[in-house]
Amino acid sequence: MRIVVTNCNTTQEMTEEIVRGARAAAGPGTTVTGLTPAWGPESAEGWLDSYLSAAAVLDTLRTYDGPPYDAVVLAGFGEHGREGVRELVDVPVVDITEAAAHLACLLGRRYGVVTTLERSRGQIEDSLELAGVGRNCALVVGTGLGVLDLGDADRTERAFLAAAEKARDAGAEVLVLGCAGMTGLQRAVSDKLGLPVVDGVGAAVKLAEALVGLGLTTSRGGSFARPEPKRRVWHVT
Structure with missing residues (x-):
């Protein structure tokens, strides 16, 4: 099982610390990969930082081209973007x-x-x-x-x-x-x-493992139903 853990800021040292905590909680056979946004706030400490962070995390996952993953852990406490990521990806998304x-x-x-x-x-x-x-x-x-x-x-x-x-x-x-x-x-x-x-972080990793183990992921029956492809337009350069 591979879990991707996203930092909500651009500080690589914090990503590394978060990943250490996630790996300490993960069970045998679970691989944890940390992602650091290439742009966004150095530290997310308010409404503006949080909204910028959400866009950066969504962009990071949208453009991800690494090994396939089974779940996403969002490592930003109280940060925005949780619902957008659940619409974006096809695997369980757990916010810390x-x-x-x-x-x-x-x-x-x-x-x-x-x-x-x-x-x-x-x-x-x-x-x-x-x-x-x-x-x-x-x-x-x-x-x-x-x-x-x-x-x-x-x-x-x-x-x-x-x-x-x-x-x-x-x-x-x-x-x-x-x-x-x-x-x-x-x-x-x-x-x-x-x-x-x-x-x-540890709680989210264990819940992500449980969801994957139970074969469960985000419902597409209502709030997180995917929009029609023609409506999904990206203008990020």
């Missing part, structure tokens, strides 16, 4: 945002998301609502760190723990890493918090 939230709902009644900047909260909340898991979210809270600040592991852990306390005080029984760049942090903070911590 909804994957983490769905698994969190299996572990506790309410979950909290700890993300990067406070300005990212709105789009994450919207993404969770659209995925049908927003009502179980106790709080989305920022650490105050930008995406590119997450390379400092000690600083990131301290900021995560401080923000996680706010989520727990709001009623969260499970915590979710609210950025793909936080992948791997769950091992360091779960015991300190006394709560399960879900990494969206």
Whole structure:
């Protein structure tokens, strides 16, 4: 089984970190390939970045000419483009945002998301609502760190723990890493918090493997039905 994991920004080092986390979660026989958009934001940290990122990720998958793949994991927490990719490709598409939230709902009644900047909260909340898991979210809270600040592991852990306390005080029984760049942090903070911590990258990989193993993919019976070929016009140069 081959899973393609798409970074939502152009930072290759982050793609490599995400791929390491994805491979750690993948089962035997699963190959993980990372894709980095050739254009778009260096880090996706707001509405404009998110929409540009969505177009870049769609373009990257539309022009992909590598080995065939069995599933796509979208490694942008709260980023746009999920529904477009499901219309575009013929394999299961799992977004780390909804994957983490769905698994969190299996572990506790309410979950909290700890993300990067406070300005990212709105789009994450919207993404969770659209995925049908927003009502179980106790709080989305920022650490105050930008995406590119997450390379400092000690600083990131301290900021995560401080923000996680706010989520727990709001009623969260499970915590979710609210950025793909936080992948791997769950091992360091779960015991300190006394709560399960879900990494969206690992969750998405395991759900993608399950969908492929069950022979399931996106329905073409309604929302994601393909448009007629004559209506699909691309003007990207």
